[in-house]
Amino acid sequence: MLLYDMRTAMNPRRVRIFLAEKGLQIPIQAVDGSKNENRTAAFLAINPLGKLPVLQLDDGSYISESIAICRYLEALHPQNPLFGEDPKTQAIIEMWTRRLESEMVLPLTSAFRHTGAYWQGKLVQNPALGHWWREQALEAYAWLDQVLADRAFVATDRYSMADIVLQCALIMAKPTGMPIPPDCTHISRWYADVSARPTARA
Amino acid sequence: MLLYDMRTAMNPRRVRIFLAEKGLQIPIQAVDGSKNENRTAAFLAINPLGKLPVLQLDDGSYISESIAICRYLEALHPQNPLFGEDPKTQAIIEMWTRRLESEMVLPLTSAFRHTGAYWQGKLVQNPALGHWWREQALEAYAWLDQVLADRAFVATDRYSMADIVLQCALIMAKPTGMPIPPDCTHISRWYADVSARPTARA
Incomplete structure (x- = not known):
């Protein structure tokens, strides 16, 4: 997996804190919003809305929206649940x-x-x-x-x-x-x- | 369970369609927004934000926010999943x-x-x-x-x-x-x- 991140933005930070709380590590690809790197054709092919974060799965598909990403990771790694245990x-x-x-x-x-x-x-x-x-x-x-x-x-x-x-x-x-x-x-x-x-x- | 509903509003309708798709029935308590019934002290004790829908659980607690309600019901009734099967x-x-x-x-x-x-x-x-x-x-x-x-x-x-x-x-x-x-x-x-x-x- 690969996490497309934007260091100072609010929504990518949710995923980074979530990962840290779960003790998980995912390779990170930094995207610089101040340089409009999230508006390039290459990035818009990853997320047409130009938003961060995006999680690239091992099958090459992409999940965006921070809560969807975190819930997906919680399903794969249910220990220390941050979405609740029941x-x-x-x-x-x-x-x-x-x-x-x-x-x-x-x-x-x-x-x-x-x-x-x-x-x-x-x-x-x-x-x-x-x-x-x-x-x-x-x-x-x-x-x-x-x-x-x-x-x-x-x-x-x-x-x-x-x-x-x-x-x-x-x-x-x-x-x-x-x-x-x-x-x-x-x-x-x-x-x-x-x-x-x-x-x-x- | 009891579902507090507002007939013409957008968010309660999500829950009603979800229930119909799942083939589930829950007793409904109608709340009339045009009469500000969602702003009474009695209703604000149920949801301090005054919003519908609200699901009352059998233990007397309340869940609001339509997606939270539907996801809860999906967890109890996983057949015909509307949130996805994996x-x-x-x-x-x-x-x-x-x-x-x-x-x-x-x-x-x-x-x-x-x-x-x-x-x-x-x-x-x-x-x-x-x-x-x-x-x-x-x-x-x-x-x-x-x-x-x-x-x-x-x-x-x-x-x-x-x-x-x-x-x-x-x-x-x-x-x-x-x-x-x-x-x-x-x-x-x-x-x-x-x-x-x-x-x-x-």
């Missing part, structure tokens, strides 16, 4: 993963896409949209802080894929100008905990 | 499900949320945002038409969860003013096929 736990972890994606990740990434220098020239930026999404992100932070008030991890009593999704969003949030608000003490406590894991810099 | 097929179906969600479902639902009469008073509508999302939806239709040019179903050679996700988005798209563009003949062919399934009106 159907109910799996459902709770996916519920929280998807809640985080729609409520928190989407506003953060959308605000960045419409205001960030990285995205200039890569898409039609609309600052008014960026502002609207930023407001949504602030509301989401307030919601999330309450969610984390009485729990150590997002979905269950163990670190899971839902934590990875949130962790990677918040790693991106700081340099893109939407860091955890100072009054969100529960998020900050959770973030300090997951950032202290040996896998956090994968 | 890890690679499962990954391809999830890849396509997520591609459709980000590229097609998000623009369609976002345009509706910012322009639709149903959402007036339920959120802060921004017509400029609705217009921007509508443009994204039109681009997504063009992309999707090419995707479907050479295949019978979205993800594999069989009807899958990815088809259900697209089908439910397009059922919603017509009455909300963003029907399949006339030149998207491959989407129209696919949509006619899936609409002819006995489960399409579940």
Whole structure:
């Protein structure tokens, strides 16, 4: 297998942290988004959407979408499950993963896409949209802080894929100008905990 | 189990079609969004986000997020798999499900949320945002038409969860003013096929 990676981007980081948590190693092919290497004809043949990460399987086929990649790897390597060990736990972890994606990740990434220098020239930026999404992100932070008030991890009593999704969003949030608000003490406590894991810099 | 349903909404319909395809029956509790029944204290205790569908398990706990619910039911009832029968097929179906969600479902639902009469008073509508999302939806239709040019179903050679996700988005798209563009003949062919399934009106 070969993992097409983009070092600083949010979604590839999910896979790298997942691999580190599982103790797995996969050869990595770096793709540099700042040089538009993900928009070349060669890469668009790998993923027509131009997105990272992509996992090349040994039969030559490609899987994109970070969660699909991680779930595939979990099926091959079920030890230390990050998607849950039974159907109910799996459902709770996916519920929280998807809640985080729609409520928190989407506003953060959308605000960045419409205001960030990285995205200039890569898409039609609309600052008014960026502002609207930023407001949504602030509301989401307030919601999330309450969610984390009485729990150590997002979905269950163990670190899971839902934590990875949130962790990677918040790693991106700081340099893109939407860091955890100072009054969100529960998020900050959770973030300090997951950032202290040996896998956090994968 | 008990399924909290909202008859006309997109996400609950995914679960109803999934159940019909699997030949499963679950008692249904209807929640009327037009009467804000999903914003009552009683319902927010079931799902704090006020969203449908929600599956109540026999132990009294709740699972929300349509895909999490369907995947849970698939784990309990693996016959006639709609998420795929092996890890690679499962990954391809999830890849396509997520591609459709980000590229097609998000623009369609976002345009509706910012322009639709149903959402007036339920959120802060921004017509400029609705217009921007509508443009994204039109681009997504063009992309999707090419995707479907050479295949019978979205993800594999069989009807899958990815088809259900697209089908439910397009059922919603017509009455909300963003029907399949006339030149998207491959989407129209696919949509006619899936609409002819006995489960399409579940």
